[in-house]
Amino acid sequence: METSFNIPNLGKPEIKSPLNLSTVKGDKIFNFVEDEESLVYDLSLKEYERCLNTGSDPLCLEVAGPRESIFFNPEETSAAIVTCGGLCPGINNVIRGTVMALYYFYKVRKIYGIPFGFEGLNPEKGHEFRVLNPDEVKEIHQFGGTVLGSSRGAQSVEVMVDTLVEKKIDILFAIGGDGTLKGANAIATEINKRGLKIAVVGIPKTIDNDIDLIDKSFGFETAFDIASPILRDAHNEATGANKGVAIVKLMGRDSGFIAASAALAMPVVNFVLVPEMNFELYGEGGFLEVLDQRLKNKGHAVIVVAEGAGQHLFEQKEKVKDASGNIQHQDIGILLKDVINKEFKGELGGVKYIDPSYIIRSAPANSSDSIYCSRLAYHAVHGAMAGKTMFVAGERNGRFVYLPIDAVTQKRKKINLEGEFWFSVLQSTGQPFQMP
């Protein structure tokens, strides 16, 4: 039976792994993972019955972990790590884990950090590769940011592959979001075209938690953990005034996981607005009406809005102009602040607007993320040493698996408005299940 989320391999792994693991169950020592140890993707009994009735194979996921035979000879292997895009808690933890796993588990001694994202693979930019080893990285998990530096935007795929070849890199670990993963895939495709044996591994990084098929991305738990006391204090701002309103804008360009989770974690929030939902400001059942009701009943309101929410409000230029008189705004937080200030003119004790985005994304990883980052990094290294390529490591249904990069970049993960998670958010805030 073949797995459905197939991971490409650079070739047959024929080198004995230097890891001193077991192949026997019951000896209390971890066993090498076999490629056949798949997990079903869909847990519903309905899907099982479909398979049973139709005789079809269930969609399966490849279990992550160390393989008994590996592709790369550790002594000769050279690995490089690149971090791209915006900051996210945990990047340094992933760098640290990757270096530690390469160095201590597989005895790889040539490990490099590529400075400032994909820019660092473009010789024109003049950045030097940085030598990495345990001494260099042993304390970086305590710091936010990325010790390698980052950058946004694309570089020529050919130029980047040229650099990898020139630097004799065998494995490229690319830590980044959707764009970075697509870039990594393009690099791997070019590598493949040239018939090279360079593994390209993606480690999905998105503070928004919107990488598809994966339970959570690293940094996400830290994000709502840091947002949580900010909401607690926003509540102080709202209640500290007569008819006070506090608006907190949180990250979430296409999906509202941070906003929703933070609101659930700190249950003083009265409204969560996310990109997945429709809502109108005006009219019957519109946001302003329910807010008015809330202020009349309770005397204050705390609103959490994801940065990508309500973008349709900016397209209706006439309306928005009416409301805020300021059509150039593309910031939903500021739009809300302006609209509320205008609509409730003189009635409110103030509208406090808080945008903590940079504070959140540059913070060090919390404990959960720290654990997740180490394990992600270890699994990425195990997969890479086995010669797997064009894959990401991630958690699905609570287990670490490998997934093809192109499987997770097809579309972004979104909150299921009919799912249990969003329902728990609605239960917590008490906001209407739907606004028109």
Place this chain on the structure above:
Amino acid sequence: METSFNIPNLGKPEIKSPLNLSTVKGDKIFNFVEDEESLVYDLSLKEYERCLNTGSDPLCLEVAGPRESIFFNPEETSAAIVTCGGLCPGINNVIRGTVMALYYFYKVRKIYGIPFGFEGLNPEKGHEFRVLNPDEVKEIHQFGGTVLGSSRGAQSVEVMVDTLVEKKIDILFAIGGDGTLKGANAIATEINKRGLKIAVVGIPKTIDNDIDLIDKSFGFETAFDIASPILRDAHNEATGANKGVAIVKLMGRDSGFIAASAALAMPVVNFVLVPEMNFELYGEGGFLEVLDQRLKNKGHAVIVVAEGAGQHLFEQKEKVKDASGNIQHQDIGILLKDVINKEFKGELGGVKYIDPSYIIRSAPANSSDSIYCSRLAYHAVHGAMAGKTMFVAGERNGRFVYLPIDAVTQKRKKINLEGEFWFSVLQSTGQPFQMP
């Protein structure tokens, strides 16, 4: 097709739920959960194929959530909450969530807090039930401990059921560990024997995370989150002296999840000792030998030990007496401190022993646990209102499910020494895979 983890029901739910949910997919409103929406318990392809091949039904789990028809008429329903056993972060969050769900979702108006655990159900103890409502509980999620008070130990089951009857309680929510859940089951059995219609719901509370079948218990993430900076600083104690050793004892009577997770979260730990593993102090490959090696190579060591680890060392009384000269010790942390002090007499820069247990268990829940507690409480309420009894709410494979109390109290969950989690701990600490 019947689920295998069957939840008993007090009777047919025939009352229309007051929740304004949908029964139509695609309208972006949460749908009532149907009892048939089961999930397979075992994700491995191997098990799936076994079922497909043999035509046997896979073991399934009942999905948690609100049912369209409920058993209890909210207007007449009376619910009580009891918290038992030691403190654990998140108890107040669960109390709050339960009260909020009863009050706002189902409009239940008679909600009571039972003071000081099962003692509060024994009239001889003289504790009065406490009236609970949203105003009483709205801010308690910010505090550790339990606002209801707790106690340990058993009370007469008959007396407790008498009290429930006298107080006209329809639903009992029991928040507690293994013993409490068994007690709750005994209460439910007595209720059943008397032919009463009182639902008994367990909400598993164990900071050790050792309730079987459940991904995690509430408070556990907070536990290692709080332990994490303590380990960071224990490292300062170890490195602040020439050949310094720091020992941190963490909770974990039968399983070492907190010790292992904290060590993974703060990767400055060199040895984790858990109840699941065997290890000897003396002899070749024994702990003292590997510690000696570590001190010679690196000049310091940080040891994390779960309270239940190494209990076999106390049975070998002769040996222990030799080692520590203090046979009455049953505390593995103090034993280790004494043995190390004795064995390395004069060579060490000090052995610092840290026992932060009370500091950890009395802290407020962190964000992850806060979310988990709210959702757990909501699901417990939904199940109870539907007339389910003798069940717990919990997360399994990342989904909220209901499980029979007696299924989760058969045995305690332990770290799988051959599993990926323990392997990642070993990778992080660098300690030997096995000690003799």
Place this chain on the structure above:
Amino acid sequence: METSFNIPNLGKPEIKSPLNLSTVKGDKIFNFVEDEESLVYDLSLKEYERCLNTGSDPLCLEVAGPRESIFFNPEETSAAIVTCGGLCPGINNVIRGTVMALYYFYKVRKIYGIPFGFEGLNPEKGHEFRVLNPDEVKEIHQFGGTVLGSSRGAQSVEVMVDTLVEKKIDILFAIGGDGTLKGANAIATEINKRGLKIAVVGIPKTIDNDIDLIDKSFGFETAFDIASPILRDAHNEATGANKGVAIVKLMGRDSGFIAASAALAMPVVNFVLVPEMNFELYGEGGFLEVLDQRLKNKGHAVIVVAEGAGQHLFEQKEKVKDASGNIQHQDIGILLKDVINKEFKGELGGVKYIDPSYIIRSAPANSSDSIYCSRLAYHAVHGAMAGKTMFVAGERNGRFVYLPIDAVTQKRKKINLEGEFWFSVLQSTGQPFQMP
């Protein structure tokens, strides 16, 4: 010898204090404070010599604390607390301390909270006084904000005094900043004019720490304590990009104490810009030139700017328009961001702008402030019960003293650019001692 900072008194205190204190030194029990226990205001030897040579009396401060004879009969006394202006960490601690001191030390039983600032003294606003007692306030020290609510702006002094009279208030505690203290003085003046015996006590509240003559105001230590990790993470933003710049705007309308203290507490800051200093953006030695130098040498820069800094840059409208093309900006943080973006166009890895003001001011008090708030409140109560009026309690040269309200509202405290504190900031940042 008479004190120079005289505190008015409502009349001769003739009632024996209910406090069970001592009047004997050496019995290890606190002694009542005598009005004569003054402290010299100026510690310099130079001032001593001036007094010696000229025979003049040194300027003195009245020591705060309980008096043996008090003015108000506790049994009949009624006290009210009002909180005005913006939030500041510690307000609830001061409310709590005041209630506790009135209730437990003096057995005052009529204690009221005035809702929403001076608005609450205007019957037209329709706010009801709130009854305060230990049960109501015992846990509020753990929360930011003000449980009484606040408001800005003036109310009619006559109306407010009418309300105090109607509500039979004997002591008014006004927690607020410069404007509030002036308002309190106006109320006291009107009270005096009417020949009433109502004590008016100010408790200076300014997160900016700019109340004159007082070592520090409550909330200030919390402010830079919370700002400190934000600066740490801003540093991650700056170093996470090639030639990255992070700008953090901190509170400080007229004085830069928070910005300077936070920069000193988290020594990753390269430039601190405060209202007290002059600086130009352009030209030789101007800020942009030194920033350019820094970026060339070090590759990144962290800038902390107090909100009131550089306001002269807005008056030179032509210049500013040239620079940012956006003359309506009055926000120095945004001005800096725009100017830097424009001047270094394309050369920078990004300019990250962070404004955490609401996050800081709405937070709970840290430990130092918590201690300070309790002691402040106790002293305010002791002074009020003794019949003192038109005074504030505060710390000066490390001792708690009473000062006349009009002495501390003459002008705002500012950073002494020739003083040791500012010098230590310059030493820490390495920025030029002066910019043109």
Place this chain on the structure above:
Amino acid sequence: METSFNIPNLGKPEIKSPLNLSTVKGDKIFNFVEDEESLVYDLSLKEYERCLNTGSDPLCLEVAGPRESIFFNPEETSAAIVTCGGLCPGINNVIRGTVMALYYFYKVRKIYGIPFGFEGLNPEKGHEFRVLNPDEVKEIHQFGGTVLGSSRGAQSVEVMVDTLVEKKIDILFAIGGDGTLKGANAIATEINKRGLKIAVVGIPKTIDNDIDLIDKSFGFETAFDIASPILRDAHNEATGANKGVAIVKLMGRDSGFIAASAALAMPVVNFVLVPEMNFELYGEGGFLEVLDQRLKNKGHAVIVVAEGAGQHLFEQKEKVKDASGNIQHQDIGILLKDVINKEFKGELGGVKYIDPSYIIRSAPANSSDSIYCSRLAYHAVHGAMAGKTMFVAGERNGRFVYLPIDAVTQKRKKINLEGEFWFSVLQSTGQPFQMP
């Protein structure tokens, strides 16, 4: 006029300071400090008048800060830093500040770290000096502990001076407590005896805050800041049980500043026991009686005890044996726990004993301490470069001053039981002013 706390000098400072400071008031640039800028030591009007009346000179303190003429030629100067005794938050901050000040202000290039305390000055121990520079220390302020390592106990003064001579050290910065400062003075005395020109500077380090004459020592504010939430949670332990008692032992061998401050910062504490006070356990008005009263009235109690409190109870061996049956105990926390358990046998919901000492002392400095450490270090360097020796830098009456080492080591600072600070603690806890 001569200062009374005279600081010895190695010789006339004749080298022009490289600091680009001003000597003109009013130019908004910090001025060099002149040795004559003294401050009176005693602020009381009484003392001031005594001096004025008798014409005697007031006792004065030398103002800390950079001098226009310095003694050491920076280019040739070599400085070494040693850290001794137990950990304390802020040691790394002081190391960092010292290195930064030497390197950047004075351009001293030969800076060494002495490993493992005074041991590092004993060649027999085999520790190598460590080269320090800004790159080595720039991030250490974020970590607790000491990057140099520490040790306890004395080394031969002659040997240590031999090492300083051999290593050509010109300035020794000794960061440590009472014993270390006395050791530093002994080293300086030996240096003087040999006619050497080596400056010895003490930076007082005592988490107990018991260095005489100095407002506070670094690490102390962090200590009660970290203790504060531990007390909050101890309160949860006490209230989480029926008649629950929580005992927290905090540092304070000879003085109770940490215990008292933490209790004041987190006002949930009912009893503070410090070394300065007398109290008996038994008999009328004894601690057990007042505790019993408290438990009857309120149902729980939180006790904070300084480690040095109640030591007299151990001398009365008979009595203690009666009480606890365990005379070998010298730990007041455990004594209290045992006595309370015995006296209230069966009546209590548990006595929880918490000893967080290592957790507190190994933590990183909080913001206030971070500021204090930098300024202390800067002042130590300024004094040393000016050729001052046998002095400490510290804050007194809110100003940084230099004091002779032997002035601050005469006796330990203690809480004044008749002073305002202790009175505020008593007011906060509500405990009796005196126990027999």
